[in-house]
Amino acid sequence: METLTTVLGLTVVGAPVVLFAVLGIASLLRKPLPEDATSRLVAISICIGLLAAIAVLGLLLGQGLDHRTIGVGDWVHLQQPHYHFSFKLRFDALSLPFVFLAFLLCGTIGAFGTRYLHRDPGYNRFFVLYAMFVVGMVLSALAGTIETLFTGWELVGLSSALLVAFFHERPMPVQNGLRVWAVYRVSDAAFLTAALVLHHLRSEGDFDALLGTGAWPGGQAALTQKQALIVGLLLLVAAMGKSALVPFSGWLPRAMEGPTPSSAIFYGALSVHLGAYLLLRVGPIIALSPWLAAAVVAVGLLTAVFAALATRAQTDIKSALSFASLTQVGIIVAEIGLGFRWIALAHLLGHACLRTLQFLRAPTLLHDYRAMENAIGSRLPRLSGSWGGYFPEALRIWSYRFFVERGYLDSCLTEYVTRPFTTLFRWCDAMERRWTNVLSGGESRESDQLSPSAGSLEDLG
């Protein structure tokens, strides 16, 4: 029985890994699979993964276990001082629903994508990244140690950023993809620091040890309150970046550059919930420190209110949906801070399904509006609520601009974070150039001579 669970548990992760390996290796060998083979492979591997997950659930229920951890090896094991890095999968009441969700949505999107992207030159690239995303998602969901979670987290981040930049022949997707990537790096850095701190404190990253062996959502974290606050704040920053919470919210609408299905699943449904999922996983740590919990609630509510107002001012369907999505993510985060973990989980699952459906149907907007107008028999009323009338006009105009401009969040980050950063490094660069010029006795950098704009090769006569 034990072995069966282990085998099945490994299959849950193995199926998408095999998919990723096959698609990825075929692409590296410059022999991408044909469309129909890719689509069949996607369907098979997602189905196997999903069935295996269901079987694991069945086994756990049959055995009356509330969780089960499967080790995939201890990769680093130091005796003196005691450190170990291990790779573990944890099946419990939190991870299983999330894995089901991931397989269900990814499977649907896979089926959708095979038809939607038919004949697109990036078809193969899309599915390679898709496979990478599924691997990352499943790994993050099932992670039993913080380093496993980090691995999945990174794969999700990388594939997401590359999918935003999917249409790389245009400048905007690439720019926005880079922005998403930059925000992810910040959150990853926080995550990595948190992991290091945890290892430093506890000399291991296993959730079993950290968060108590009890079943989710119970468990008692084995940290002091102060330790919990530090680790928790770092993890909160990680979650803020990944889930586009204030002040990182600017990247979410920008992520709508990719093909519709990838926007739907990654930013509408799964990627954006990963931060919330992390917080759910480390719930016992949050529960330790009231300050930390307060911070989580504050960030969540702030995001929810901001996004709820911003979505009202958006005029395109994808931006409106992404802010709507963010509203709910904010609420979910606040729920986690308040300790309502079951509610948060249910909210998260429901929200992901609902939003994926809405994103996928986004191009039907015109059709839907016409149908609704016909049913009602007139133009649709603006459902703006009447509360706006209580505020002075100047404030209303001011806040309209504030929310249309998405709270200036991106500009603030650019101006107050990126700019000092780049200024510093440009200064260093200038110093280095001076030095190398002195050494070489002249202009030392050939790239300076190149024209910044490449001439057009197309001949218009």
Place this chain on the structure above:
Amino acid sequence: MTESSLQLPSTHSDAHEQNGHSPTTLPQLQHVIEHAAHFLPAQGPITVFVHHNTLHAFEELPFHDAVKKASRLFGNQPYLSEERYRQKLARQRIRSADLEAVLREDLGSAADEAVLSFGTRLDLRLAMLQYSLLQGPEAELHWFVAETAALRRYRPDAPPAVRERFLEETRHWVMRDVRAGRDASRDVRHTKRPHEALADLLQDFGEASMEHWSDATWEAFSLQALWRCCSEGVHHVKAAHTPGLAVTRHRDLLLEATGEDVDLLVDDVLIRFCAAFLDQGFSTWALPHRNEGFFRSFCTIYKQPAGPVDRWMHGLAKELIRLEQAGTTPLESVLESLELLGVAEHEWEGFITASLLALRGWAGMIRQMEIRADRVAVPAPPESLTGYLAVRLVLERLALQYLAREALHYEGPLHRLREAARAKIHKPQGPVAEQRAFCVFQLAQVMGWTPPALYRLSKHDWATLLSEIETFNGLERRRVFHMAYERRYRTQVLDALAIHANKPPVRVANPQFQTICCIDDREESLIRHLEELEPNVECFSVAGFFSVAMYYRGAAEAHFIPQCPIVVRPQHWVVEDVVYTLEEVHRRRARARRALGAASHQFHVGSRTFTGGAVLAAFLGVLASIPLVARVLFPRLTAQIRRMVGRLVQPPPITQLRLERERDTPGAEDGHIGFSTEEMANIGERVLRDIGLTSGFARLVFFLGHGSSSLNNPHNSAYNCGACAGSAGAPNARAIAQILNDVRVRELLAERALIIPKETVFVGGYHNTCDDSVTYFDLARLPKSHQAEFEKAHELIEEACDRNAHERCRRFQSAPLDLSFSAARRHVEERAEDLSQTRPECGHATNAICVVGRRSRTRGLFMDRRAFLNSYDPTQDDDECTILMRTLAAAVPVCAGINLEYYFSYVDSPGWGCGTKLPHNVASLLGVMNGAASDLRTGLPWQMVEIHEPVRLLFVIETTPEAMTRIMDRNETIGRLCRNDWVQLAVLDPHSSRIHVFHNNRFELYRPETSELPQVTTWVDWYRGWRDHLGFAQLVPPIPSECPPRWCAGRVSQKPPLSPTQERNHV
């Protein structure tokens, strides 16, 4: 940002004071803006998509001049790339004979003139077309010469005989002359003697052992000698100065000088604001002060304190407050900005055009909403476009100031910025020596120009040679290629017609029933299959609004929608009523629908709010997975269930059109709805006379309108009937049938000598071109006597629809080639319901011909769904060709509009069209953007045009050259489109199969190139198993007893497809 750097006119405006503009300046500026606005895309909201010529603003010019001019202005491609054409050449889609014919025509007597001693001009140009000439930036050529085998191996695609001769002659020359130091060069003064020039080369290769050189060594030596010779030859010839694009925008110069793009900053703000300004009701928070116009609204909103923190926008609030306090109008603001930017009056036109085109989609939409205010829910106030331009220039000034300082380290006034930027740009004008030399080097190999021959050229000869080569530049080559590409298809069409029409046109005697469809190219196959299934059926085609121009509102619809071509403004209103007996049911269901509609609107908006979204997501969210999975994995089944449920609240099935007016004047109110009997008679007469159906009526006559339904498709309207301005043609078919069934109308018509027999019944129907279903209207009123016949006809039409679906499926990769008819029907039904399907149908793609004439001239000819068919009987027309004139007045602009829109959206999809559908994002309920924020994308998406062949529409009109010339003289639009070559034109003699082609402003007799046309016994045999474009074929029905017309009857051997090919012309 300090105040001085902002350059407020009050403190810092020399230019302003000097100019002190005269009172005529502003009107003149207004005029310039209006003129520039003509170049903006003229597409309205995509909810009602109207096809039009993408370059409508250039129709005054001949086609090739227009595309050349427009492509420079817009930065888009005028034709396909040379490489694409060359692929078509390799596949024989273009033949060398076509190229030669086009070149001969193009060059006239100059074709056979000799170019130096290097053959004729024709040979040179043919070679330049047939062999690809690598071009590239200097660095790339350096790399190419150094790193590839270009200087060691002869071009592999050169003719072997030429190569042999080249190598042999060079070898002789080197051994006899060069080594001996003898010199064949005539012009000793300017060129180095070959021996000197090649001395080091000879040394490198080992001159002494020349006799032992291998063939490979000789090849390498010859090529290096050639390269030397070319490099030296071009060295002394000055490149003709090619004027670059006239750059007037500061942005372009700054971009070139620093790589920083001002538009990125400016557009980011403008896109959001334009979207908010044009929003048709999507956002729940409307733009404040919108009604005061673009400029005022922008000022009010962006002058508020504590605004965006972006550095470049720091001075914005202050500037806007200044403008507002001075009471500056948008136009004055534009003028002020022009002065501050140092744009002189003679530059206005170019500068303003370029500035408007920077964000052409949004700017164009603002203009459309301004001038076609009647067609949209929330129109734009007047002066909006000027306001937009004013705002744009204010923002540009700020962004320029900022980037000039940051990237260019320029602190001076803006009106000198362009000079400062120009000073930083070092770019060679025209081709550099390497590029020119490499061109000759490549040509020499295919033409066999040897080093000795080239060394013999004088400086003057080199100049001649280079100018000869360079005048036939890339654009010219593509033009010639394109003409050959069109010529090839044209000859196939005309040959087929000349053969096929070579028999006396006869109408079907005593037809079982008659159908009248739209002229749409998608109906061609339906008609063809119907005629094959039942030879005793007669088909006609006419513009799908059937002359019923009206505003129409269905029983379950909210608004009146115009149902006629865009050029017509309807004068009449028609509504659909539920019959009185079912009125109560109708009211109940309408209430239910209203409640459901309001609920779904609440849901739509509520799911995006704080509490509503939370409740929905937490409690019902998981349920969304059911429709999600069901719709994606089982689209057809889900659609059937949805329809079943929907039927509960649909209006009762028995409705009628309120066509007859009670009061005198038409209007949208009760009593004014409908037409008078007289007007109805006029409509009926018009449509019957247009198609020549004035006698020989069958007992059943069907009018079939058409439309298309698909999901997740913002461009759905573009698949609908073009003659109904992007709506489905169902109400028109229903209305015309009802009109012609009216006894009083028939009496009036009889007075006008148009007698419709009593036993003739008209039935209106609707063909959905996406799922290939046909539905009929008002069958409750079908007389008992006709029911049996109707059922038979219905069965035939269903069978024809199955076959039509089958023929369409050959283009869909996801439909296997061995589908049965009914499976094909199921396949297209599924496509229509599939959320993930980006190609529900192929639309007008591949359209290429428009035949205006009797169906009997084309009946039994396979036209591969590429022909618009327009019924017209020249024998019933008067001497003035009144009928033809009015038919063409609609058909030429409408069909040409469709064809040209497809042309441009295909040749440069991201440029003229709206690129791939995949990242499209519906904005403001009126258009699509790419991804998160981009310009509003106009034109057709790539998925819609993917299998199109970009050729100009070939009109074949059954009339005489003289009559056609008169029509071109009398109707300006037709004359312009035909004479300026926006369409191709040919006339088919009404009494023979002689064809005249309109060319160089006159009709020339066409001489067919072949006298053979493949014959098949059934259409299925012709198209089955082929995904590609197919050529023409003739249907020769088998003798019925021997072989039933079924597709399983076996394949016919003689099936040369148009192009035996790898290029995939299916989706």
